[in-house]
Amino acid sequence: MRGLWNTEHVKAAEARLLARTPEGSLMRRAAFGVATVALELLAGRRRVGLLVGSGDNGGDALWAGYYLRRRGVAVFAVLLSPERAHAEGLAAFRKAGGRVVDKLPEVDLAVDGVVGLSARGPLRPEAAEHVAGVTAPFLAVDLPSGVDPDTGVTGGPFVEAATTVTFGCLKPVHALADCGDVRLVEFGLRPELPGPDLMELEREDIAFAWPVPGAGDDKYTQGVTGIAAGSATYPGAAVLATGASVLATSGMVRYAGQAADAVRARWPESICTGSITDAGRVQAWSVGPGLGTGLSAENVLKYVLEAGVPVCADADAITMFANNPDLWDARDPDTAVVLTPHDREYARLMGEDVGDDRVAAARRAAARFNAVVLLKGNTTIIADPGGAVAVNRSRSSWPATAGSGDVLSGVIGSLLAAGVYPLLAAASAAHVHSLAGELAANGAPIPASSLMAAIPDAIRSVRAVTP
């Protein structure tokens, strides 16, 4: 698991660390890290340009320029606020033979030291003009300038970084936005930090969480998943959700609903029935995709909420909650619920748009409904009512296809049925789902059924990291 910390916590921790370290030493360590990565990226080429802002981020860039000069690299710096440039860094840079220029010449690598942790809003016009004039790849200091450190939002021009070198710990921007290859320079900040504000699961975490049958297991002991999805109008949603569930774990999958014939024909291993009341016992329900929002769908939703097992509620189930909040009354407060809205469903459910800060939005919904909320998108945010948040950034957008969400809800249902902790179930499912999309697409568009079919490959790929 990779932890990420908000700027507020990073700044407070840095202040404590700064108070007990010799003046300037942290900045020089940070800058040395930047220079080391720059030398690696230069691979023998010898011209570097610095864009230097008014704060310590610019100071890091100037000190990195100093270290690069000492290795014989030609370094040019544009000072965006000459009178406010970091004084010691600038003096060292000049003394080492660095040249201050009005405009960067042709270089092999550009260092973005415009703004770091104190960034607010997009690049200002002067900085944006200098950035636009650069053709070399950018190495961002701490984070790409113009991208919000806490939300990853870009509201205008920003630096497109090929590489980012950050210090002390990762910040939310590194999981929420494209920062290129992210490198971390450690300098003893971790003991000063509270628990992380966000986490990103790594393959090891998911491999560890994924249910694997043991010698004593049978089809029941691994958890039985119930799928309450689909309708005469939308049988496909039922086929996709059930199939995803069948492929995600080796326990039994029961389907209940109007698409029983279609599901049975495609997934003979599933136990299908036309009515939810005949479904039999399950250890978790996945409810909602293609279900409709009429009275009979409401009764299905009430039935699964009363069943006393974890529930993944998606699509029409979310719309029903939005239309009729009284439906929540059917839920025992101890029943774990995972809600999986996309942005429009979120707006329906919450009566407000998601807004720029997707993490805060997911947290608000999780707190309001006492549920895990998985906010879908290229970057999926998974928030737990206790405040924990996981982030899954998809490496491609191929999963953005019709029916893809139905597949996700089936996978989450299977993991809940296997007893996986809801936040971990939702985050692991999101990871495997995006990986399956990437593997299936392999550079070309794919239907959701192909994404679903790649779930076993994605699980294999994740599990391959374990010894």
Ligand SMILES: NC(=O)C1=CN([C@@H]2O[C@H](COP(=O)(O)OP(=O)(O)OC[C@H]3O[C@@H](n4cnc5c(N)ncnc54)[C@H](OP(=O)(O)O)[C@@H]3O)[C@@H](O)[C@H]2O)[C@@H](O)CC1
């Ligand atoms: N503390 C530590 O222990 C260590 C910290 N380290 C380094 O310090 C960095 C934080 O430095 P910092 O706090 O001095 O501010 P920084 O991010 O350089 O911003 C400077 C000024 O830029 C401006 N500005 C704002 N938005 C803008 C925009 N969109 N476009 C253009 N300009 C914008 C705004 O000034 P304004 O013009 O509004 O007065 C702001 O005050 C951190 O990221 C890391 O690199 C490392 O050395 C390791 C040790």
Ligand SMILES: Nc1ncnc2c1ncn2[C@@H]1O[C@H](COP(=O)(O)OP(=O)(O)O)[C@@H](O)[C@H]1O
């Ligand atoms: N741009 C994107 N990049 C990667 N994944 C995406 C993107 N947009 C959506 N997704 C993923 O695709 C799925 C879409 O779900 P949803 O909107 O419910 O579709 P549907 O209702 O058609 O099944 C979600 O898992 C979501 O996270």
Ligand SMILES: [K+]
């Ligand atoms: K920067």
